[in-house]
Amino acid sequence: MSNGFVVRSLDEIRFWSRIMKEHSLFLKLGFRCEDTQLISEANHFYSTFEAIESRAHTFDAGADPQTIQRFNLEVHTAVSHIWAFKRKVLGLILQCQLPGQNNFPLLVDHTSREAFYFRNRLEQLNAGRLDPLPDAIINENVFFLRIMADHAKFIGHLLDPSERKLVDQARQFSEEFDQLLFQARDIDSMRPQSQTVPLLDQFLDQNRVSVKSLRDFKKTARDLIEACRIKSIIHPLLADHVFREAERFLFIIDMFENTLTGKPAQNVYFD
Ligand SMILES: [Fe+2]
Ligand SMILES: [Fe+2]
Structure with missing residues (x-):
């Protein structure tokens, strides 16, 4: 356990807990008024991740690694719960139990994959076994390329x-991103x-070339939505959310x- 472990853990938690918090909001906004139980579960996750996010900002690189290890474990539990909630919601939607709700099934699945990724990263950090660089390069790209391909689909359907x-x-x-994903899976196999x-x-x-141009497209869309210059049902926070995820991917590519x-x-990020 080292300073790298603390820095890495805090960085992941600060980024992903904000993301989890926002997912709770997006899910809530998509539910029907009568789904009061689901709405209150979503509200509960919102406050849980809001609290985690602000706690992550109270630590710095000099924090005691054991304290951070316990914090990671606590966050891991919260992420497991939101993952299960998202999968439950996906099941309800796919069985047509929530007719007329407004979350795309692929969006719900997508947010559950992001939770799974976050949870897995916390496990790896606490176990002290991050992927060796060549494996990390392939795994992260396979994960994020699919995420980017999904974002493009959501934007296209919500405009x-x-x-x-x-x-x-x-x-x-x-x-473009479906194609890059297939290429990544070929490299993987x-x-x-x-x-x-x-x-x-x-x-x-x-990958970097394409992610940069998607990132720029998302930034433009975000700015246009914020300025009320285009017609869509995209929440301004969702536009910013997908932009930040592209920035995250670019940052990881550059680091690799x-x-x-x-x-x-x-190289505190991957072994
Ligand atoms: Fe997300
Ligand atoms: Fe996403």
Whole structure:
């Protein structure tokens, strides 16, 4: 247990607890007025993750690793619960028990995958077994490329159909990221032989280019939504949320790239 462990844990918790808090809000907004039980469960998760987020900001890099290990465990429990809640909601939607509610099944599944990712990261941190770099590169890209492909689909479906140009751009991003995801899965199945520096480097370069342009598209959409310049049913906070997730992915790609090419960079992130 070291300073790297503390920094890494706090960084993950600060980022993902805010995300979990916002998921609770989005789910709540999609429920019907009569779903009072689900609404109150969502409210409960909102306050849980709000509290976790603010606690994470009270620690700094010098915090006692054992305290952080206990904190990670506590957050892990909360994440397990929100994951189960999301899967329960997905089941209700797919069995048509909530007719007329407004959360896409894929969105609910997507938010549960993000919870699963967060929970897994907390487990890895506490067990002191982060993936070795070549594995981390493939695993993180497979995870995030699918997340990005989903975002493009959500944006395309939540924009007003009359915003034809933007809907078309969103559809193109959806196709582009589906294709990148297939490429990533191919690299994945060719492991470990595919894990050469030139191949991984090219893989990261190619993904970075697309993530940057999707990030810019999301930023534009967010700004247009905030300024009330386009027609959509996208909550302004959702627009910002997906933008931040793209920024996170870019940050991870850059960190991998620096480590792979031996540039002096912090590598508290992956072994
Ligand atoms: Fe999210
Ligand atoms: Fe997401």
